[in-house]
Amino acid sequence: MDMNAYLSMFIDESNDHLQSLNENLLRLESAPEDLSIVQVIFRSAHTLKGMSATMGFEDLASLTHEMENVLDLVRNNKLKMDGFIFDTLFKSLDVLDSMVQDIVGGGTGKADVSNIVASLKAIVSGEYRTDAAAGAPAKTGMDGEPRGIELDQFQISVLQQSMETGHQVFHIIVKVREDCVLKAARAYMVFELLERSGEVVKSEPSVQEIEQEKFDRSFSVYLITHKPMEELKTQIENVSEIESAQMTLLDEESLSLLSQPSKPQPAADRPAEDKRPAADENKLRTSGAQSGGAVTKTIRVDIERLDVLMNLFSELLIDRVRLEQLAGEIRRSDLTETVEHMARVSGDLQNIVLKLRMVPVESVFNRFPRMIRDLAKTLDKKVDLVITGAETELDRTVIDEIGDPLVHLLRNSIDHGIEATEKRLQAGKPESGTVNLRAFHSGNNVFIEIEDDGGGINRERVLATAIKNGVVTADQGKSMSDEEVYMLLFAPGFSTAEKISDISGRGVGLDVVQTKINSLGGAVGIQSELGKGTVFSIQLPLTLSIISAMLIKLGSEKFAIPLSSIMETSIIRREQIHHIHGSQMIEFRGAIIPIVSLSRLLASPDFDESQETETEVVIIRKGDKWAAVMVDEFIGQSDIVLKPLGNYLNGSPAVSGATILGDGQVALIIDPNALIK
Amino acid sequence: MGEELKVIVFALANEHYGIEVDKVRTIERMMPITRVPKTPAFIKGVINLRGVVIPVIDLRGRFGLEQTEATENSRIIIVASNDLEVGFIVDSANDVIDIDSDAIDTPPEVVGGIRAKYLRGVAKLDEQRLLIMLNLVEVLNKDEIIQLEQLEE
Known part of the structure; x- marks a missing residue:
């Protein structure tokens, strides 16, 4: 079998699982008692293990296997999570991640995992407690229990709880056919099926052993489910090479019989302790079963195909505009009607095509909680990260670029914004700082805000540093x-941190952020209150491929100016x-702003505004700077499709790209940022 | 006998030039060209080739020949080399021929005023005509364009 065909699928899914492991471990860290989260983590680790073993990545598989052992103890209440286990x-996740990245880069995914495996093994055997000097008494005494078909106290109570809440409990004996070649695979398919329909509480032999084909011809499981017996039975027997499935419905009586052979309860307080997690598990199970049906189906598509689709669509859009002109x-009324209908359909199509490229910012945000945790440590x-609006969608191209600037800003907020714990207490603030990461839509833009409740920005200190570093003069500073x-x-080259740390404060970073955001057609802003905190806000365009623009004329030539930077038009x-000091200025709304001759800048062959007594101007804005741009004539507003100028012509001044107009002609798009110095 | 080469033959100022067929994407009639400001004079601008914006070069200008008005016979040859896609304006494009790669000689020092580095070689078409094979990589070399720009300034 050609494994390469599955490699990209493996990488995608591994990344998903690693992400979910990270998220859930973080959740668990804040609620260590919640065993339902452990279940989710366990399942992710388990799937990851199976996948890597299938693909032949032994180190990945062995590391996940050890993690699974630890998690297994935790979810069966035999081990309590503590700081050492979390760390x-x-x-382990970091190591797994670097292994997967190695595979992405074409490597073999091999890494030395012996150290981490040893720590995990120490956790399983309970030895680490002596090293970590943790106070809690060891609770691993149940390890030595003989393994048999009998259930342990915890599993019994889970089964009892489920019966009380109206679920059915089956004991299923599955027999595979004698001539079955892939016993483990068939068993895995049965498990898949069972886990979709309910919850497998216990299997004999254990899941690990079944996966290693350490069973003869049959295995048995305890299953909690809603589904009727007959339906399940046929489903199992429909799995190829399965001979039979023998199912028994259990009631409380038979359950108590089953629990007989198990050991006497170790302590009187055990049942009380067991009840709660069991109830939690139940909740998870029912919610899992309900959401199972509602999950939307998705497929993974190569981003290049979406780009092709986008290109094809934009050609269609150009033809549509042309058709509208011709009609x-x-x-002719029937022609007009058809064209109108086509315009409506293509409008809907445009929405869908654009939406296809939209990705929730979540895919960028979800790596931050982990980063913040490590950084704060x-x-x-002490820092809490609160994320809101993670479902806000942005164009894929913007998403790919936005990660690094956000990392810079978040690091900055935690390193420079949030004060040290003692300082916070002195200022009467809560011990742990809060960083709010917000994303939301507004008009044709998406805003991302990073708000901290730290010390705020000290105007005088910033100004002093800026003057010292020659960014501004003292005189300029006063009027700012x-x-x-x-x-x-x-x-560029600015840093106020008195102590240079490796987190941020190398004086690079924030200027990189602004350059990046500007290149995406966005803008950065800061609000701050001394002693209260700081808000960094980033404004981004919804999409980079279709923008609203004002079409203008310079003599015979047509140009487009992005609407996002136009404030207004005037004459x-x-x-x-x-004429002020050699440059041309006009008075506009009480301010003096420079006036730019587009015809001179673009060396227009057949237009010169100095021949006119009245000139149309477009007022553009870059940050808080304004300028008036003189043009010949306004054509109107239109949605345009951005096209690159091609490699051969890159770096043409004042031109950021091209678009194709309704008449099939190419029009250049003016870069307003280049017009304001 | 060497390899058989399929070559597109085009004319430029009474000379015959050749480009290998696999470097040529399409040949188009003249179409409206949008000027791109602040570029060397031989870059005529950009065209819309079925939804893709492609820069167009006047080959006469590129080789320092006298630039003329486009005629009914003028064509734009769209070539692709490395990751560049560029259109060449030529006087006419008339033929696709097979030539034997052995028949291509290294270019003499001076050929019709065009510097030898733009040429891959010269092949004999028949008794009267010579076919000049273009070296696309050099023609599209941007470093030289930057030098040209500096010269103009």
């Missing part, structure tokens, strides 16, 4: 507004232009 599990000229600060001073943080008279 070891997180470390307008021909004036390194810095010895608070926000202007804060924006100095984004100036000025020649005599309104002032």
